[in-house]
Structure formats: C-alpha cells, structure tokens
Amino acid sequence: MAIGYSRYLKSIYLVLDLLLLNLTFYGVSIYYKWPNLNADPNFLAQFLYINLFWSITISMVRVHEIDRGLRFEQMFSQFLRAYGLFSILLVAFLYFLDTVFIPVFHFEVKIIVWGIVFLGWRTLMSYFINFLRRRGMNYRKVIIVGNGQPAKEMMKFFEKHPEIGYRLQGVFCDETTLLEPGQVSGKVKEAKDFALSQRIDEIYCSLSGLQAEQVTELMNFADNNMVRFKVIPDFRGFLSRKIKVDFYDLVPVLSMRKEPLQNTFNRIIKRIFDIVFSLLVILLVFPIALLLFAPLIKLSSKGPVFFKQLRSGRNNVEFYCYKFRTMQVNDEADSLQARKGDARITAIGAFLRKTSLDELPQFYNALIGNMSVVGPRPHMLKHTEEYSKLVDKFMVRQLVKPGVTGWAQVHGYRGDTRNNTLMEKRVEYDVWYLENWSLLLDIKIILITAWQVVAGQHSGE
Numbered sequence: 453m454a455i456g457y458s459r460y461l462k463s464i465y466l467v468l469d470l471l472l473l474n475l476t477f478y479g480v481s482i483y484y485k486w487p488n489l490n491a492d493p494n495f496l497a498q499f500l501y502i503n504l505f506w507s508i509t510i511s512m513v514r515v516h517e518i519d520r521g522l523r524f525e526q527m528f529s530q531f532l533r534a535y536g537l538f539s540i541l542l543v544a545f546l547y548f549l550d551t552v553f554i555p556v557f558h559f560e561v562k563i564i565v566w567g568i569v570f571l572g573w574r575t576l577m578s579y580f581i582n583f584l585r586r587r588g589m590n591y592r593k594v595i596i597v598g599n600g601q602p603a604k605e606m607m608k609f610f611e612k613h614p615e616i617g618y619r620l621q622g623v624f625c626d627e628t629t630l631l632e633p634g635q636v637s638g639k640v641k642e643a644k645d646f647a648l649s650q651r652i653d654e655i656y657c658s659l660s661g662l663q664a665e666q667v668t669e670l671m672n673f674a675d676n677n678m679v680r681f682k683v684i685p686d687f688r689g690f691l692s693r694k695i696k697v698d699f700y701d702l703v704p705v706l707s708m709r710k711e712p713l714q715n716t717f718n719r720i721i722k723r724i725f726d727i728v729f730s731l732l733v734i735l736l737v738f739p740i741a742l743l744l745f746a747p748l749i750k751l752s753s754k755g756p757v758f759f760k761q762l763r764s765g766r767n768n769v770e771f772y773c774y775k776f777r778t779m780q781v782n783d784e785a786d787s788l789q790a791r792k793g794d795a796r797i798t799a800i801g802a803f804l805r806k807t808s809l810d811e812l813p814q815f816y817n818a819l820i821g822n823m824s825v826v827g828p829r830p831h832m833l834k835h836t837e838e839y840s841k842l843v844d845k846f847m848v849r850q851l852v853k854p855g856v857t858g859w860a861q862v863h864g865y866r867g868d869t870r871n872n873t874l875m876e877k878r879v880e881y882d883v884w885y886l887e888n889w890s891l892l893l894d895i896k897i898i899l900i901t902a903w904q905v906v907a908g909q910h911s912g913e
Contacts (some may be wrong), residue, residue, distance in 0.1 A: 461581075466510070472573060473506055476566045484558055505541040509534050528892040531574060533717055534569050554775040582615035591617040592653040597643045597670060599625040600660025602684040621650055622789060627661055640666055644673050652808040655679055658684040713852055721891055722824065725829060729898075730819040733812070741812050744801065754799035755781040758813055763830035766853045771822040773830050773854075774813035778804050783797070789832070808905055814856045826894040827855025828882035829866065843875050849882040852889075859885035859893075 622637030676680035778801025860881035
C-alpha cells in the first residue's frame with residue numbers, strides 16, 4: 453500500500469463490508485440447502501433488507517471512517533455500535549412487519565455469523581495496515597513547527613508509534629529550549645520552503661514559542677498549498693489529560709475529560725452487559741455458593757448470612773451494598789475498615805475475602821442497577837467523606853457506577869486504605885477507567901479478575 457493510498461481505505465471498507473455482508477447471508481442460505489434459491493422470493497428479498505439497513509447503519513455510525521491512531525478498544529466499540537444498530541433494525545423490521553413483508557429465514561444465524569465475519573475481517577485489516585506502516589508504507593510526511601514541551605512530546609509520539617503511519621521529516625523552531633540542536637532542521641521561516649520541496653502532508657504547529665502572526669502565516673500557507681494544518685496547544689499548568697472539544701456554533705468549548713459513558717448508546721451497551729452477565733452469575737454460580745457457604749457462615753458466628761452496608765454510589769447517591777458476611781456482628785462495621793489479621797474476621801470469612809467470593813451478592817446490586825459489574829469499588833460513607841477532603845480528584849470516581857471489580861483492583865489497589873498514597877493510586881486508576889471505558893476493557897478486567905481469583909492473587913476488601 454503506497455503513500456497516499458489512505459484516501460482509498462474508506463471505499464475499501466465500504467465495498468468489502470457490503471460484499472462480505474451479502475456473501476455471509478448467501479453462504480448461510482446455501483448451508484441450509486434451500487431448494488431453487490434464485491427463484492425463492494425470501495432468498496431474493498433478504499438482500500434488499502440487509503443492504504438497506506446496512507446503508508442506514510453506516511450513515512449513522514460511520515463505521516467506515518477509521519482514523520489513524522484508533523485503539524483496538526475504540527475500534528471494537530465502533531464495531532459494537534454498528535453491529536448493534538444493524539441487528540436491532542433488522543430484528544425489529546422482520547418481527548413487527550413479518551405479516552406485511554417477506555421474512556428472511558434463519559436470520560438469527562445470519563446475524564450471528566455476520567458479527568463474527570465483520571469483527572474478524574476488520575481486525576485483520578487493522579493489523580495488516582499497521583504491519584504495512586511499520587515497514588514504511590501508507591504513511592504521511594509531517595513536520596513540527598515550534599518549540600517547547602508539546603513539540604518534544606509530539607516528536608516522541610511519532611517515534612514511538614510507527615504503526616500510526618506518520619513520518620517526521622523535520623522540526624523547525626527559532627529557539628532550541630528543550631530540543632537538542634541535532635533535532636532541529638531549521639528556523640520557522642524555512643518551514644514553508646521545506647514543506648513545498650518535500651511535499652509535506654501535514655504541519656503540526658506547537659503554539660509554545662510562536663507569535664500569533666507566525667501561526668496565522670503558517671495556517672494561510674497550508675490552506676493555499678493543500679497541506680493539512682494542525683495545532684498542538686500548550687496546556688501546561690492547566691490540564692494534562694485527554695480533553696474533548698465541542699463547538700457551540702463557532703465557539704470551541706473544552707471539556708476537561710472525555711467520558712465515553714456520557715454517550716447514551718455506551719450506557720445502554722454497558723447496562724445490557726451488566727444485566728446479562730449478572731443474571732448468568734446469579735443463576736449459575738450464586739446458588740452453588742449459597743449452598744456451600746451459608747451453613748458455614750451461620751456456624752462460624754451468630755448473625756445473618758448476608759451483610760448489607762450503605763455505600764457511596766454514582767453521583768454520591770447512597771445505596772445498600774450486599775456481601776456474604778465475613779465478620780462477627782460488631783458495632784464498628786460502618787466505621788472501621790477490615791485490616792489484615794482483624795480479629796473480627798471469621799475463619800470462613802477469611803477464605804471468602806481472600807478469594808473475593810464474599811462479593812458474589814453484589815451481582816444482585818449490578819442486576820438492579822445501583823452497581824455495575826466493572827467500575828470503581830464502592831466505599832463506606834465515612835471513607836468517602838474522609839478521602840474526598842484528603843485525596844485530590846477523589847470524587848471524580850463517583851461520576852460512574854461502582855463495580856464488583858475494577859481497573860484499580862486488578863492492579864492491586866484494593867483492601868486496606870490507611871495509606872493515602874495507595875488511595876491516590878487507586879483514584880488515578882479509577883479516573884483512567886472513567887476516561888477510557890469500552891466494553892472490551894470491561895471484559896478484559898473481568899478476565900483478569902477471574903484469573904487472579906483462581907491464582908489466589910485477588911484478596912478481598
């Protein structure tokens with residue numbers, strides 16, 4: 453794939469999506485050995501439906517527009533949105549209007565097979581393009597104009613990620629404050645001639661160290677010579693996280709963090725996953741655990757099998773969190789967190805906490821909606837009040853539902869929180885999860901959690 457071929461990728465995705473979609477439905481029809489396929493009106497009608505609904509899907513989700521630098525989690529999320537919308541449209545159409553329109557037989561099988569084919573070919577295509585870019589094909593030639601930390605970080609990014617398909621051809625600045633002399637190709641005024649002679653595709657302008665007139669001149673030059681112009685803002689001392697840019701008419705507005713779960717579709721996907729996964733655990737795993745552990749809990753000490761406690765939920769709304777009881781009934785349960793060697797913990801309770809099996813009842817919380825399967829772990833009300841005053845950004849984690857397991861937990865930040873430094877790291881991981889959520893990330897966290905439980909590395913709270 454040679455330089456400049458990226459403009460054809462959108463067409464390749466569009467054509468191959470449609471081709472594979474039709475081949476998938478045709479192939480499943482052949483598998484079921486329909487007699488005289490070409491004369492069967494059901495066989496012919498299905499292609500009208502699926503092409504119509506796929507056209508609607510791509511116009512809404514724009515799944516054919518693949519940006520450079522798109523992470524696999526983001527691609528997977530995009531795939532789910534397109535596949536989900538297409539499936540909903542087709543199922544709703546065929547179920548509610550099957551008395552008016554010709555149905556498509558075996559369409560459930562066809563939808564499932566299409567999902568596998570769609571994800572498979574898109575994943576292979578992504579790896580293939582990255583493979584070519586690492587070997588010097590399908591790249592764009594870029595230069596950086598300006599100085600400062602943003603320019604330096606941009607240089608590191610281009611060097612670190614050859615699979616993105618950018619080739620840094622030079623850096624132009626008047627002062628080498630943070631850059632080594634050997635890293636600089638020339639002065640700012642030389643950038644335009646260099647861009648023309650080397651047929652540069654994109655100019656990245658670091659606002660640090662440049663005058664407004666220089667930026668405007670470069671922007672006009674880029675517009676007049678069909679070179680894409682991009683600005684690297686300097687937010688040092690202001691923010692250092694990913695931001696989201698919205699436009700209110702022509703006014704740019706920066707959101708201090710990008711929150712995927714602010715998107716309604718993402719919240720619906722996460723909620724459906726929570727319901728399905730929680731139901732599976734409650735129906736298949738929980739009854740066995742209850743039969744095994746309930747008698748042992750009752751024998752270990754007086755008190756109920758289940759322990760419920762008010763904890764802080766999404767938007768700091770209180771809710772009752774359920775667990776298997778692991779301690780003797782005591783008056784300090786709501787104020788004193790369990791610690792290693794705590795005399796209140798029973799023998800069976802120690803086992804349940806070590807394996808995190810005491811948290812199985814929390815899948816009921818996830819099912820009814822005041823928790824999620826994956827999210828920041830919920831804290832006692834007393835701890836939320838205390839740490840909100842001691843730990844910076846602590847309350848950010850309350851913007852999403854708490855989870856049975858979470859990103860911080862699989863990285864070892866769980867349990868006893870007497871150390872403020874450990875709590876700060878927990879909050880750091882929880883905020884990262886909030887800003888980078890995807891369904892694939894949730895599945896990854898669940899798989900890591902399961903492995904840690906089996907390997908005995910997942911001690912409970």
